[in-house]
Amino acid sequence: ACSSGGAGTSSGQSAQASSAKASSEGEKPVIRLGMMSSSDVIPFALINRNKLDEKYGFTLDLQVFTSAKDRDAALQAGEIDGVLTDYVGVCMYRNAGLDVRITGITDGDYLLLAGKNTGIKNLSQIKGKSIAISQNTLIEYALDRILEKNQMQPADVKKEVVSRIPDRLELLRNNKIDLVLLPEPFATLALDDGAVELSSANTIGLYPAVSAFTGKVLEKEGRAIRNLYQAYNEAVDYMNSTDLSEYESTVIDAVGYPKEMNGKIKLKKFRRSKLPPKEDVEDAIQWASAKGLCKSDLSYDSMIDDVAS
Amino acid sequence: MKRLRKRCRTFLEGFLLINLIWLTAHFLFHITVIPNPIDVYRNSGTLIADRIGIHILYSLWRIAAGLALSLLVGVPVGMLMGYSVRANRILYPLIYFSYPIPKTALLPVAMLLWGMRDGSKIAIIFLIIVFQVIVSVRDGIGQIDPVMYLVTVSAGATRAQIVRHVALPAILPELLTSVRISLGTALSILFFVEGYGTKYGMGYYILDAWSRIDYTGMYLGILVISVIGFALLAGVDLLSDRLCVWSRKQQE
């Protein structure tokens, strides 16, 4: 269940403690990053595990939230400096007047899965089926794009709003719903349980997950954040070159896999951080503005901040 | 008629007061999460565009069903526990064990057992409220003056008659208090249960606005829920005035 033993380094409290220590030694800036458990988190967790933050002269305080709303509330309240989010999320922040800018990409996939008893084997069979998603999020965005890529309309499936991800998985497992679109680790769990993978965001070339910081922090702590991305890249290199078994417990903890998954986890290659491609972001803006989530005149340039280079 | 007008005035006064506090908070903290109430009202047109009426009806139906079920189950169970030592011996630990279970954690179970639609929503409202009703009915029964039974028992009253003529009226004030509290709770839970399997309901409306970081919409929704809540609570007060005429003097 909860973070035990060695993984304690990634916990909010211990990071705080170490930041207090750090500030008494030298002036190490603290970066507070809000996130929800998912595979995007792995490199950040590794930064803490491998003490890369010390190496690059900052302290990373990872704050784990159980819901996006809580994370957003904390960002609003200035309790965190940056978030792991996605295109749609940033569009909404901007629309709400929050100066949040994309500073890098993160790696996470979103899998379209069919329940094992539905008999659905490929995308052509999903018309009219029910699908559990969250609304006005990248999940819905990814779904719409997957459908479009496969010559279908968003209205071709029956969208059911289920805000909590574990609930979506449970509905699928118990045949209460035909399809789901799930991030890790839930996708792996569903596949483990016999679900059928139909498509995924990455398959159609969609990488909507990003890391973003508020403008104020970017101004004040630009250096530290640049260092963060250097640490991130080092962590990614470490991941891509090291056998998973060496850091599996960190992964299990960060992503929130059940402990039984030990030894069964597979990771794709992670990408080093960079700015997202312009057309991808603009596509997301267009989708979000059509949904009324933001204004259509939101520009790519205002949404990103090239802090890393 | 006159009483209704008085209530309306109370309502307006409260409304103004709340808005005043809100406005003050807005200017005091000056943060986006507390928007200017005037801006919010300027946007109130969207409520009609969003067909708020349907949302309200859905929520009211869910609350009504959940509350009615809770009363139907909670009052008899509470009475049973209040009167029968044996029933109390069995039910007491059961109630005390299950009361603190976070019902919201049982959401997956509820969804699987009663479906994703109103079934599980009402079930969760019910599960949360019913314990409050049971506890307050049970405690209320313990407060009844024993003389009340002397007259009824000696006249050969059956159990049902004692419940009807003594227990129910005696606990009525407490029961209404409990309904008031439960209503407040139910309105707050809306916000949780309407987060899945529906596109309607005040809870959905607010949640949706929130997740879109549309604070104006969110506050509009909260306002609407406040007004509904006020109306429901004031309704219970009216009912209480009607049903407890005998203690009216004390209520003045």
Next chain:
Amino acid sequence: MKRLRKRCRTFLEGFLLINLIWLTAHFLFHITVIPNPIDVYRNSGTLIADRIGIHILYSLWRIAAGLALSLLVGVPVGMLMGYSVRANRILYPLIYFSYPIPKTALLPVAMLLWGMRDGSKIAIIFLIIVFQVIVSVRDGIGQIDPVMYLVTVSAGATRAQIVRHVALPAILPELLTSVRISLGTALSILFFVEGYGTKYGMGYYILDAWSRIDYTGMYLGILVISVIGFALLAGVDLLSDRLCVWSRKQQE
């Protein structure tokens, strides 16, 4: 001593009963969200590994602080509303308006004002419970027999003395009922407020297990919260037996 042993037996009986129901449900529905209790118990070693004690202490502290604040604010406000017609005129609409506001929707505001740590957590527990306390105290005051005032007022009692000698003891049974209900509510809210800004607390423990679909851990957490809740509620009962000796006869 004997009473304690009796309570322990009640506890055990209830525990067994609950597990029996759980086991039945497990075999009846056969779904992953209802695991076999025996499997869950077999895993109970993880509780120690997870240092459950710390989680419990965190949660208890938050509940205690929230409840204490609610009583500190709720009892005087409820009394004021119960006694002063003017105060009631002003506060009544305010209370009735803000009671139905889903407090959880105010999370952003709470975080802004009281931070992401215990401040906002306690604030939200407080906001949810305080209204229940106010409503039940206000209603309780209305039920006091007027003769009680005759003796005290004629003896020249000050307001404070009337509160001390008449109002408080008279509403004590209702107040304790309200504490019982509030405790139940607080335990359920834990689950919500401990979803952010902390790695400790029973709510966090359960949520964490839930979000990793670790049902064994989740049910272990729920079990622990049940037991804590039982202990707290039974504690209130003991207190009630102590404080309300005078009505003990009626409670038997």
Next chain:
Amino acid sequence: MLSVDRLCVGYRTKKANIPVVRDLSFCMESERVLAILGPSGCGKSTLIGSLAGTVPIKSGTMTVFENGNPEPLSPKTHRIGVIPQNLGLLPWKTVRDNCLLPLRLRREPVTEERRKEIREIWQALDLMPLLDRYPTQLSGGQAQRAAVARAFILRPDLLLMDEPFSALDEITRQDARELFLSLWKRRPAVAILVTHSIEEALYLGHSVFVMGKREGKILLKTENPFFGVSDPRQPEYRQIRRLLRGRLRPDEEEDE
């Protein structure tokens, strides 16, 4: 006929057991009124409660003989009318509903003749203008009259009265006593009257008991030839009265 045999009653509190009545036995023929006198706290109300079925008895029997058939006294089978010492009016019912409650509980039809009788009782007790009031809106005497009316309206087989006239002013009390007599004569029932007034006991009781402070022991049982006699001037009356008064003296009780 009512027979009470070796009745033991007491209260249990958390701290102690308080025995009140021990081994009380007496028996009453039908159509008779028994008046009970006794010092405060001797157990009169407790006895009434036991007969009414609300104070649980520890041992002993209470039996009613009808045409020679014994049947345990029970509110289910017998009509028991009670006027408790603290009246027991339900606060949530008007005077009218309180008075009619026993009839409703027994599901007795209210015939025209019955209705007339009820009206008469209300009129005699001066309750007509108060029928729509709630108990909290009554004066002490008014509440007591309402409780008296309720008991009489039931046409009880067994009438238990615990100081039914104590809060009435002297005139109303006299009227109420006469009303009791006339109603009782119309429909004689076994009646037990707890009172503090020796005169009242002698006016309304066929026999008079004096209960003692210790274990509710009956110190004196006397037949009373002056039942219903309004202004007895015989020396015998004064003699009984003196006897009762003597028995009520607490110091004499000590000698027992």
Next chain:
Amino acid sequence: MLSVDRLCVGYRTKKANIPVVRDLSFCMESERVLAILGPSGCGKSTLIGSLAGTVPIKSGTMTVFENGNPEPLSPKTHRIGVIPQNLGLLPWKTVRDNCLLPLRLRREPVTEERRKEIREIWQALDLMPLLDRYPTQLSGGQAQRAAVARAFILRPDLLLMDEPFSALDEITRQDARELFLSLWKRRPAVAILVTHSIEEALYLGHSVFVMGKREGKILLKTENPFFGVSDPRQPEYRQIRRLLRGRLRPDEEEDE
């Protein structure tokens, strides 16, 4: 001296206004006991409530003159002892705490001498074995004795008693009356005694009022030379008694 001037009191319910007392005026010299008689529901308890400060008055004044200085009657400035008709014992306090409550409320130190006096009062009222009981565990008479003790223990300036002896048996009642007399004589105060017994009124009242049913009008005010006289055999006594009894007849009231 206590002076009540043009007092108007009434109750307001949702349905109607119930006027009870209108334009009541009377005045009492210091160290005197006033006994009030009157039919049930005439407004005696209401008057007591007004004097005690809990039933709000509509108009009129209640003034206490001390050494010629008028001061409005108020529980804050005057010691008012009350025995309400329904006793008003707080259920959550033991008999002891109930009795000592007025002293605690006034923050009066309990000196050794005072303690002795309190003990005596308890003893005289036979309350010693009941001090640790709660009101629900008392019999009717025991509760009334506790309420009497509470009022006396305060050493009141103004003593208001609403049928304080009605639930006592005849012997205890006689003792209580004498106790009242002796306590009152030790520390004479203005006292108002509401009673239903003409004998009691004549035994304990320096003057006796008869209140009428209509608007609480005082139908008769009479001085009573038999205050404290235990067995008056003068023909004058019988005359007063007859006079009072006549005034209490409701039919005669109609003529007014």
